[in-house]
Amino acid sequence: MMLLLFLWQTLRIAAPYLLAAAGGVVAERAGVVSLTLESFLLSGAFGAVAASHWGQSAWIGVLGGLGAGLFFGALHALATVRFKADQIVSGVALNLLAVGLTRFLLQMGFDSSSNSPRVPGFEGLGHPLLWLGLLIMPVLAWTLAHTRYGLRLRAVGEHPQAAESLGISVAKVRWVAVLASGGLAGLGGAFLSLDQHQFTDQMSAGRGFIALAAVISGRWQPMRAGVACLLFAAAETLQIQLQAAAAIPTQFLAMIPYALTLIAVAGVVGRSRPPAALGRA
Amino acid sequence: MTTLAIQMTGIDKRFAAVQANRGASLEVAKGEIHALMGENGAGKSTLVKILAGLQPPDAGQFFVDGREVTGWTTPQALTAGVAMVHQHFMLVPTLTVAENVVLGREPTHGLRLDRQAAVQAVRDLCQSSGLQVDPNRLVADLSVGEAQRVEILKVLYRGAQVLLLDEPTAVLSPPEVAELWGVLRRLQQGGATIVLISHKLDEVMAISQRVTVMRQGQTVQVLDTAQTTAAELARAMVGRDVDLDVQRPENQAGKPLLRVTQLQVQGSRGQPALLGLDLTIHAGEILGIAGVEGNGQSELLDALAGLRPYQGSIKLADQELATLSLSQRTQAGLAHVPEDRHQRALILDYSVADNLILGKLAEFSRRGVLDQRAIAAHAAELIAEYDIRPTDPQVPVRGLSGGNQQKVVLARELSRSFKVLLAAQPTRGVDVGAIEFIHARLRQARAQGKGVLLVSSELREILTLSDRIAVLYRGRIVAMLPRAQASESVLGAYMTGAAQAVTHG
Ligand SMILES: Nc1ncnc2c1ncn2[C@@H]1O[C@H](COP(=O)(O)OP(=O)(O)OP(=O)(O)O)[C@@H](O)[C@H]1O
Ligand SMILES: [Mg+2]
Numbered sequence: 001m002m003l004l005l006f007l008w009q010t011l012r013i014a015a016p017y018l019l020a021a022a023g024g025v026v027a028e029r030a031g032v033v034s035l036t037l038e039s040f041l042l043s044g045a046f047g048a049v050a051a052s053h054w055g056q057s058a059w060i061g062v063l064g065g066l067g068a069g070l071f072f073g074a075l076h077a078l079a080t081v082r083f084k085a086d087q088i089v090s091g092v093a094l095n096l097l098a099v100g101l102t103r104f105l106l107q108m109g110f111d112s113s114s115n116s117p118r119v120p121g122f123e124g125l126g127h128p129l130l131w132l133g134l135l136i137m138p139v140l141a142w143t144l145a146h147t148r149y150g151l152r153l154r155a156v157g158e159h160p161q162a163a164e165s166l167g168i169s170v171a172k173v174r175w176v177a178v179l180a181s182g183g184l185a186g187l188g189g190a191f192l193s194l195d196q197h198q199f200t201d202q203m204s205a206g207r208g209f210i211a212l213a214a215v216i217s218g219r220w221q222p223m224r225a226g227v228a229c230l231l232f233a234a235a236e237t238l239q240i241q242l243q244a245a246a247a248i249p250t251q252f253l254a255m256i257p258y259a260l261t262l263i264a265v266a267g268v269v270g271r272s273r274p275p276a277a278l279g280r281a
Numbered sequence: 282m283t284t285l286a287i288q289m290t291g292i293d294k295r296f297a298a299v300q301a302n303r304g305a306s307l308e309v310a311k312g313e314i315h316a317l318m319g320e321n322g323a324g325k326s327t328l329v330k331i332l333a334g335l336q337p338p339d340a341g342q343f344f345v346d347g348r349e350v351t352g353w354t355t356p357q358a359l360t361a362g363v364a365m366v367h368q369h370f371m372l373v374p375t376l377t378v379a380e381n382v383v384l385g386r387e388p389t390h391g392l393r394l395d396r397q398a399a400v401q402a403v404r405d406l407c408q409s410s411g412l413q414v415d416p417n418r419l420v421a422d423l424s425v426g427e428a429q430r431v432e433i434l435k436v437l438y439r440g441a442q443v444l445l446l447d448e449p450t451a452v453l454s455p456p457e458v459a460e461l462w463g464v465l466r467r468l469q470q471g472g473a474t475i476v477l478i479s480h481k482l483d484e485v486m487a488i489s490q491r492v493t494v495m496r497q498g499q500t501v502q503v504l505d506t507a508q509t510t511a512a513e514l515a516r517a518m519v520g521r522d523v524d525l526d527v528q529r530p531e532n533q534a535g536k537p538l539l540r541v542t543q544l545q546v547q548g549s550r551g552q553p554a555l556l557g558l559d560l561t562i563h564a565g566e567i568l569g570i571a572g573v574e575g576n577g578q579s580e581l582l583d584a585l586a587g588l589r590p591y592q593g594s595i596k597l598a599d600q601e602l603a604t605l606s607l608s609q610r611t612q613a614g615l616a617h618v619p620e621d622r623h624q625r626a627l628i629l630d631y632s633v634a635d636n637l638i639l640g641k642l643a644e645f646s647r648r649g650v651l652d653q654r655a656i657a658a659h660a661a662e663l664i665a666e667y668d669i670r671p672t673d674p675q676v677p678v679r680g681l682s683g684g685n686q687q688k689v690v691l692a693r694e695l696s697r698s699f700k701v702l703l704a705a706q707p708t709r710g711v712d713v714g715a716i717e718f719i720h721a722r723l724r725q726a727r728a729q730g731k732g733v734l735l736v737s738s739e740l741r742e743i744l745t746l747s748d749r750i751a752v753l754y755r756g757r758i759v760a761m762l763p764r765a766q767a768s769e770s771v772l773g774a775y776m777t778g779a780a781q782a783v784t785h786g
Contacts, residue, residue, distance in 0.1 A: 146394050148387045155373045155384055162371040165335060166385030166435070167356035276374075 006237055012195065014233035015133035016041060019188030020211035021218070021225045022136040023069075023181035028220055029144065030177035031157040031277040035091030036076045037185050038208025039098035043068040044189025046102040049199035050109060052119040061119065061194050062129065062187070069186015070179055072098065077178040081171050087279050095208075103201055114201055121197035129191040136184065137226030144222065153177055157275035185211070210261055217264035220275060228264065235260050284347060286311040286443055286474035287332065292341035294327050296680060299671050301327040302338070303498040307476075309491075311346075314465060314475045316485040316506070318518055319495035320712045321684025322670040325478045326368055328495070329445040332476075333365040334358035345443065359385075364441035366432045368448045368478075368683045368710070369623065374421035378414050378431050379403045382438050406434050410464050422550060424575045425452040433464065444468065444475045448683065450484060451710050454574045454738045455773070462488055480684070480712050482511040483741075494518055519714035534748060535564030538732040539585075539701045544593040546580040554580040556756040557593070562701060562732040567723060569747030570736045571772045577756040578736050579620060582705050585734070586610070586617045588625075598700060611640055614700030618690055618707050620736075626690040627678050634660035634674035637693050663692040668715065684711040695722055701732040708742060720746060740769050754778055 020041055024034040044065040051064020072094060079090040103113070110116045122128065144150040152173050155163045160170045185208065192207075193199045210232055218225030236257045243250050287309040294302040302324045309315040317325050331338045332345075334355040342351050345361060358364070372381050379399040388398035403416035412430040414423070420431065429452060436444055444465075450458045465475055465488065479485055485492055486506060494502040494517045502517045515523040541560040548554035555577045562568045572578055583589035587602065587610050595602045597613050605613060619625035627636055637660050638645050645656050660674035667688045669681075678686055687710050694702065704723065708716045723733055723746060737743050743750060750767045752760040752775040760775040774780035 147392055148389055148394055151376070151380060151384065151387060151394055155376060158375050159371070159373045162373050162381075163384065165333075165355060165365070165367065165371045167354075167359045168385050 006234075006241065009237045009240070010230065010233045011130065011134070013236050014230050015127075015130045015191050016188035016207055017211050017214060017229035017233060018133040018136055018226060019129070019191065020185040020208055021214045021229050022140050022222065023184035023188070024212050024215040025140060025144075025218075025220060025222050025225055026153070026177050026184070027181035028215060028278055029157045029275055030153045030174050031160065031275055031280065032076075032080055032174055032178055032181075033087040033091060033279050034181060034212055034215065035088055036072065036094045036208075037181075037211050038204055038206065039072050039091075039094040040069045040182050040185030041189040041192070041204035041208045041211075042095075042098045042102055042202070043072045044186030045193035045203050046105065046189075046199050047071075047186065048190035049116050049119050049193045050105070052121065052194065053110075053116065056120055058120045058122050058194055061121070062190050065186050065190025065193070066183050067186070069182040069184070069189065071182070072186070073179045073182015076182065077175050081174045081178065099202060102199070106199065106201060116199040118197045119194075121194040127191065127195060129187055129194070132187065133191065137222045141222040149173075149176070154275075157277055160277050160280075210257070213261040213265045216274075217261075219273075231264075232257055232261060284311050285309065285344070286313070287343070287345060287476070288347075289328070289332065289343040290341060292328060292331060292343070293339040294324070294331060294336065295339055298673060298676075299680070300498055302331070302341075304341070305495065305498060306500045307332075307493055308503070309474055309476055311474055312469060312472055313491060314469055314477060314489045316489035316492040317476055317478045317495065318480070318485060318492055318514065320497075320518055321688070321710075321715060322682040323495040323712075324498040325495055326447055326682060329365060329447060329476060329478065332358075333363060333445055335365070359439055359441075362440060362442035363445070364436040364439050364443070365445040366429075366436055366447060366449055368451070370425075370428050370432060372420045372428055372431060374419070376420060377416065378418050378420060378423070378434075379416035381420055381431055382406075382416070382434050384435075386439065402438060403434060406437050410434070410437055410467070411460065412464060426454065426457045426574055429453060429457070429461075433461070437468075442473050444473060446475065447478045448480070448710055449477070450479060450481065451683075452706075452738070455740060456573060456777075458484070480710065480716075482514055482713065485514065486511055496520070515713045518712065521714075523713045523717050534566040535730060537561045538564050538598055539734070540594075540596045541585070542594045542596075544581070544584060544591055544595065546577075546584045546589060546591045548580055554756055555584070555591075558756070558758060560751065560758065562734055564730045564732055565727055566748045567727050567733040567735055567746050569743035569750040570734065570753055571740060571743050571750055571776060572753035573776050574738060576753045576776075578705075578753060580756075581753070582617075582620065582703055582736060585703055586615070586619070608640070611697070614698070616694040616697045616699035616702045618694050618702070618704045620705040620709075622686055622690050622709075627686060629679040630677050632675045632677055633664065633669065633681070633689055636678050636689055637663055637674075639693065641693075641697065663696060667692040668718070684715060687711050688715060691719060691722075695726070699731065701734065702726060703734050703736075705736045706738065707735070708737075708739070716742075740772055743772075744769065752776055 020037045024037050027034045047068025048061040048065030052058055052061025076090055076094055079085040080087045107113055152168055156170050156173045164170050192203060214228035214232060215225050218228040239253045239256045243253050285308055287307060289307040292302045292305045305324060305328050307328060319325050330336045334353045334357060337352050345363060382403050383399040388395040400416045407413055412434060414427055414430050429449060449461060489506045492504045492506055493500055539562040541558060544555055544558040546555040570578060584591040585595060587607050597615060600613055602610055634656050638656055645652050657674060664672050664674060669685050669688050678689060691707060708719050726733055735746055748764055750762050751758045752772060
């Protein structure tokens with residue numbers, strides 16, 4: 001029973017990580033830095049609740065989360081692909097924008113500075129995005145390895161000039177990748193808010209960065225990144241359960257998942273090489 | 282009159298301050314092998330890139346097969362059968378040979394990439410062209426010669442009828458060049474039209490029917506190969522006589538400077554690449570290393586330069602190098618012109634001035650602050666001395682033509698105070714005028730009592746410069762000959778393993 005509970009809680013924590021990390025893998029393998037995952041998660045969470053509230057349906061909420069993620073993805077693509085702005089600067093700016101914008105809309109739409117009213121959501125294992133989260137990494141791995149678009153995406157992330165010289169539009173491949181990244185992470189955000197039936201201010205709480213850490217410690221490979229997401233989620237679950245049981249100070253326990261992330265990214269998992277064109281216009 | 286496969290007139294192209302093409306023209310008949318020559322920075326690469334749709338011209342018109350195609354894009358050029366092999370490889374190192382070849386025109390089976398079809402297509406092309414590469418290998422693991430084959434397979438896969446080859450032989454060894462000529466002739470018989478950029482006069486004389494010569498962005502002359510000579514071509518290019526076969530005054534070699542004993546090095550795939558090599562370079566000596574690429578040259582250079590672990594001993598003026606860092610080696614008196622300028626010698630996004638002081642920072646800073654005035658003066662001096670174009674020291678090296686990038690590396694390394702220079706392919710991609718100049722500088726270093734290790738795929742270069750010549754074959758020195766006993770045929774026999782190991786002198 002303990003074990004089942006542990007597994008269930010781990011999956012629930014992992015789902016948004018998995019969806020966001022999948023988005024991170026797609027964008028970074030195409031050569032676009034994914035510091036924006038946090039903004040995709042947050043805007044997706046808000047979009048889902050707003051749409052669910054408006055349509056009184058959790059499924060419409062899913063569409064809302066997807067739409068909000070796509071919107072922020074489009075902003076990032078516009079800045080970095082179309083106007084060749086610095087990818088890190090654009091990422092940080094969008095993260096700040098997402099915090100401000102969701103807070104503003106929360107106030108305007110729901111007349112609250114902390115949380116939305118309760119909206120239709122999903123219950124436990126009936127959450128469709130949980131299952132999407134579990135399936136996404138294998139699907140992504142297959143797509144990258146075995147489809148035309150996957151091959152082109154990898155080429156664009158490693159050597160954009162070579163791809164361009166073969167008539168492949170680097171801009172088009174990157175647009176699709178960044179949009180997909182926004183959509184996937186937006187769904188990750190929708191998982192969060194629909195699971196809790198409400199939006200709370202800054203509810204993404206750094207999950208986008210943990211997802212990015214999973215991408216990096218997973219060496220930009222979907223399956224490895226997925227395993228990293230599950231490990232981070234398991235550490236978090238353990239921390240929560242220990243908090244209830246043990247006499248260790250909670251502040252110390254709360255640190256564990258982040259410390260683990262830091263250690264993983266610092267290379268204990270093994271030296272990793274990012275896509276060669278990552279971060280370059 | 283035969284139809285023209287390519288007709289370009291009045292092409293202008295400007296990059297910021299540099300006018301790369303000014304009213305340039307090019308006419309190539311159908312089925313012709315046409316050479317495009319000219320000094321470094323003359324605008325050759327720019328002209329063919331415009332033709333391949335990679336860059337739009339500022340002005341001018343061009344036609345392919347009589348159809349006006351001015352301002353077309355790469356996909357349009359590829360569809361029309363115009364494809365380019367670039368001066369710097371355009372391959373994705375993390376993909377396999379087959380994936381690189383089919384990229385952009387992939388065979389699919391439903392949603393799925395049809396890998397088997399891709400591999401089969403490459404096998405078929407290898408068969409019909411005579412170029413051998415394993416389609417399943419990762420491009421990162423290929424030698425430059427093999428990478429060049431992949432570039433050509435890419436062009437063939439697209440069924441190109443007009444092939445633009447930008448210095449395809451710069452990185453090839455003589456047998457590989459011969460193989461390439463075979464492929465080009467076969468393509469020509471099949472009706473293809475070929476534009477070949479090269480700095481090598483003998484190659485142009487051997488393979489082309491006509492030659493277009495460019496200077497400072499303009500087309501200055503079109504010659505029939507059969508009615509011209511190498512000397513005339515050189516004159517047309519640089520505007521004066523060039524003599525590349527200057528006989529060197531005899532030199533008295535001095536005391537040993539660099540002593541290599543029992544050197545063992547592993548290659549990048551962990552295979553043994555050097556199997557206990559002994560070598561001595563004396564003061565006032567140029568030691569040439571001949572050999573087909575992939576017989577241990579890269580590993581030897583890397584080990585000497587401190588870029589690869591090794592077993593055995595390397596002593597520079599009696600100082601063991603094994604424990605020295607790269608900067609300590611430079612300090613001990615080692616200068617290095619590496620094989621791969623992009624990977625190892627230049628920071629492409631840094632300016633010419635900044636690239637010229639790499640590894641000399643101590644000389645150009647005071648209490649940790651860069652002395653910009655001294656850096657500018659240093660750059661101005663070297664740019665003038667080595668005729669680097671454009672002359673602006675602030676342009677990023679990425680914007681320089683291939684030959685001018687090479688001159689930046691040479692200028693930096695030769696202007697160090699060194700005892701021994703490791704010169705790998707020092708004249709790769711530079712024009713005849715610059716070759717003459719660089720050879721003179723290498724001889725000058727020798728006259729000053731320095732030692733030079735010259736690794737070159739050009740046997741002519743080795744024969745004109747070296748005092749002694751070592752032939753590397755399968756990780757061993759199979760012959761060590763004084764210049765007087767070496768010739769292209771003698772070296773060739775050792776290089777291919779046809780002759781057995783001997784050591785003279
Ligand atoms: N992308 C670029 N940005 C800025 N300047 C450029 C760029 N490409 C070429 N140039 C400049 O245009 C001029 C012509 O360059 P190009 O590469 O066509 O010369 P090239 O004849 O091919 O020379 P080489 O024999 O050395 O390869 C050079 O002065 C070069 O610095
Ligand atoms: Mg060129």
